[in-house]
Amino acid sequence: MTILVTGSAGFIGSCFVRQHFENSTEPVVSLDALTYAGHLSTLLPVMNNPAHTFVHANIGDTQVVADILATHKPRAIVNFAAESHVDRSILGPEAFLQTNVMGTFRLLECARAYFETLQGEERPQFRFLHVSTDEVYGTLGKNDPPFAETNAYQPNSPYSASKAASDHLVRAWHHTYGLPVLTTNCSNNYGPYHFPEKLIPLMIMNALQGKPLPVYGDGQQIRDWLFVEDHTRAIARVLEAGTLGETYNIGGWNEKANLDVVNTICAILDDLQPRADGQPYATQIAFVKDRPGHDRRYAIDARKIERELGWKPAETFDTGIRKTVQWYLNNQEWATQVTEQGYREWLEKQYG
Template sequence: MKLLITGGAGFIGSNFILDRIEKGDKVLNLDKLTYSGNLDNLISVQDNENYSFIQGDIGDKILTQKILSEFRPDAVVNFAAETHVDRSVVDPESFVKTNVLGTSNLLLETLEYWKSLSQEERTRFRFHHISTDEVYGSLGFKDSAFREDTPYAPNSPYSASKASSDHFVRAFHETYGLPTLISNCSNNYGPRQFPEKLIPLMILNAIEGKPLPIYGNGKNIRDWLHVSDHCGAISLMLERAMPGECYNVGGNSEKNNLEVVAAIINVLDQEMPRSDGKSYSEQIHFVKDRPGHDLRYAIDASKIKKDLGWTPKFNFDQGIRETVLWYLKNAEWVKNVKNGNYQDWIKKNYEER
């Protein structure tokens, strides 16, 4: 396939590109390269004849027109988004610009491109929008997991912006017939994740002797999905899903934040023990909770299993061990990604709590 991937220098997008290049696809990566976009994620394919990169914004009408008309993709996979809830609390406007206005522009230009295709090409074409389980809001400890028909009830500027973009994608299918797909995933983890997120932040703070900041009492629950499993689900949807479909993608691994941190510490205590012989658990530090912190997310992924035969391959213990080891073995990647902007953000978000 010829794939236009937006936001492909980020965590999930880069893992997806590496997987698709390995499968022999031709990929054009359009990424604005904001704070979490990192071309080091793709250094292994930067000279591959099937890979090309353009720095740019999905909200740039002229650029997206040019790319679509010249590259002529078989599918567009939209990873481009501002994704960190904490940042959305501080700066909601940038989330509206990228996640809502950027997605709507990408849809408009893709629609015009799709109209120019032959009937056979139109039938094969897909616009796949990557979304989140956070659009559904928050669950109680005993509530049933999110289903595809769960009403949207976003509680943060981030999730509100993603909910809006989901609605635009659905509307373009219903109104114009654009063959869209939406996947709502749970919390991803794995290699190449920007280290302001929980798992890489805990790994790196631990080995650097820094506090391990945990919001509130650490009891907030998330379902954890290995990024490789997520990429597999996206590929399967591109190949088999009917236009207009929406699927929840989850890892069947509900853990509260304390359990996640304990799993990381368990691996580190074994693989890189502290010089003083104590456990990294000594570094746990509870901080003031963030505003509007959702209590629990849980995914019912039975629809994608039933329709497409997808199930996650990673269990959490296996996945977290491999993830910790990846960060320990990739010190140069870590060094390059932790620039001044990253350090400024960590100080702003955690030290002021």
């Protein structure tokens, strides 16, 4: 038995692969295009594992994907591959449509062709698990209930629109062609190996480098924060026991305003690695112009996956964020290495 993991060198995909080999000897073929946010360094702990095969390719390369499926005959495809940063989608949406929409379409078509060749026990065992985001649901008011799996899709950014489109494709390939699919929609992830363009790693690295900590608008945008290792455990559980055609929302039950998250990071750094001048890191906070169409609040109702599959997060935000800050303190060389090419120019363009 084998699993094909796409987007395997990214933040969440690499966590899934590393975690898989902590619990299993089942082979994994991992595929990644190694764009700016995908790095083989995230897979170093498993690169020498004989059960791990890495393929450098895009999910839209149908010949490569078809060859992988024919050669390795996986029992499942877990699709993490995606462009995922809202800010970048606003500046350049086409890459998001190419990867998230057309890439998913081509991957589905390869999976469908492969599925139709399966016989005997292999056919009912096969799964296509598509990893998506809570942003497809749009934004919530302060007192609105969290997003449930039954919420209508109302994406507000090029990124979330492209992910919503991919979710719809997955659903359609199940209902039209009978492809055995599962979909997960997660809240904001954080943890080790997170590329430092997203809020939490960006704040940690800028703080340590004595740079401003850019906070959009008034900093009161609320997100539900999910530790990445909790997320990947949930995905493994959905792959194992999820009902075909169903969607499972995965959240951390940790709603926090962005400004509160930044202040928490500053307080942990004050404790673990104080500034040389004795000043608190919070003095580096700098409010910047809000991004266009910035959703005010996301929150996930994760009761379905707990009720049906017995999963719930093991980390609170307090335990998870401290582990994350400590990891970046211990791995500053990694963060510097992965941000060498074009990163500073992008930050300057984005935050001024």
